[in-house]
Amino acid sequence: MGSSPEQSVIRVRDLVVGFGDQTVLDGVSFDVRRGEILGIVGASGGGKSVLLRTIIGLIRKRRGSITVFDMDLDRASPQDMQAVERRWGILFQQGALFSSLTAQENVQFPMREHLDLSMTLLEEVSAAKLEMVGIGPSDARKLPAELSGGMVKRVALARALALDPEIVFLDEPTSGLDPIAAGEFDSLIATLQQTLGLTVFMVTHDLDSLHAVCNRIIVLADRKIVAAGPIAAMLSSEHPWVKAYFRGKRSREGAGTSVATH
Numbered sequence: 001m002g003s004s005p006e007q008s009v010i011r012v013r014d015l016v017v018g019f020g021d022q023t024v025l026d027g028v029s030f031d032v033r034r035g036e037i038l039g040i041v042g043a044s045g046g047g048k049s050v051l052l053r054t055i056i057g058l059i060r061k062r063r064g065s066i067t068v069f070d071m072d073l074d075r076a077s078p079q080d081m082q083a084v085e086r087r088w089g090i091l092f093q094q095g096a097l098f099s100s101l102t103a104q105e106n107v108q109f110p111m112r113e114h115l116d117l118s119m120t121l122l123e124e125v126s127a128a129k130l131e132m133v134g135i136g137p138s139d140a141r142k143l144p145a146e147l148s149g150g151m152v153k154r155v156a157l158a159r160a161l162a163l164d165p166e167i168v169f170l171d172e173p174t175s176g177l178d179p180i181a182a183g184e185f186d187s188l189i190a191t192l193q194q195t196l197g198l199t200v201f202m203v204t205h206d207l208d209s210l211h212a213v214c215n216r217i218i219v220l221a222d223r224k225i226v227a228a229g230p231i232a233a234m235l236s237s238e239h240p241w242v243k244a245y246f247r248g249k250r251s252r253e254g255a256g257t258s259v260a261t262h
């Protein structure tokens with residue numbers, strides 16, 4: 001097929017993923033546009049993480065195509081794949097830092113693997129990445145176990161940004177954070193997206209994140225995409241799950257509060 005519009009950095013078409021008898025995603029198609037923050041929501045166990053992990057190649061799909069930076073991943077050679085992987089960063093659900101390495105060493109890890117930097121430069125660049133996410137020099141020397149949950153997420157984000165990626169994949173980045181820390185993390189993501197021009201693919205349950213930072217939202221239900229669009233489209237959707245999620249009792253609407261961003 002011909003090439004896609006330039007601004008689509010990820011193109012997923014007719015994706016089918018399953019395990020044994022279970023079909024988790026059944027004919028999912030969507031685009032991620034350059035520079036947007038796309039939120040993925042859906043019921044617990046509905047396949048959000050599976051979708052993320054399939055795109056990055058950790059889960060094998062049954063059918064469909066995934067194109068990243070105009071490269072059909074099925075046709076990518078190992079070298080092509082390596083080149084694509086260098087252009088994305090990933091923040092896994094629990095942060096997934098190496099427990100025996102300090103925060104700064106964790107950030108240096110992908111740099112050591114992919115870049116040929118002197119020790120001095122490695123120190124400087126990793127310190128700058130940590131600074132960017134609000135981690136100062138004394139915390140940079142701590143092990144993950146000595147950091148708070150919010151700090152671990154920040155360090156994991158710095159590590160995801162280590163190679164200056166164009167896309168970052170975030171799997172529930174604010175889960176486990178108190179509302180203030182979650183709000184700070186959201187602001188950080190929005191700021192980084194604006195200053196670095198990142199494209200962000202974010203799996204989340206966090207309604208505040210969806211309201212505050214996502215340009216567009218995709219809703220997964222019954223193995224398919226049942227709604228896609230900005231928050232306004234979610235608030236006016238009549239799909240039962242979308243309605244319950246965005247306008248139900250636990251939503252801002254349901255709680256009777258006005259929509260405010262911070």
Ligand SMILES: Nc1ncnc2c1ncn2[C@@H]1O[C@H](COP(=O)(O)OP(=O)(O)OP(=O)(O)O)[C@@H](O)[C@H]1O
Pocket residue numbers: 019024042043044045046047048049050051
């Ligand atoms: N490696 C695997 N092997 C077998 N089944 C799996 C595997 N990974 C995920 N699943 C199944 O796929 C389904 C979707 O899981 P997934 O983790 O994507 O849900 P989710 O939408 O991210 O949920 P949550 O919001 O609770 O994190 C679940 O039924 C899960 O048990």
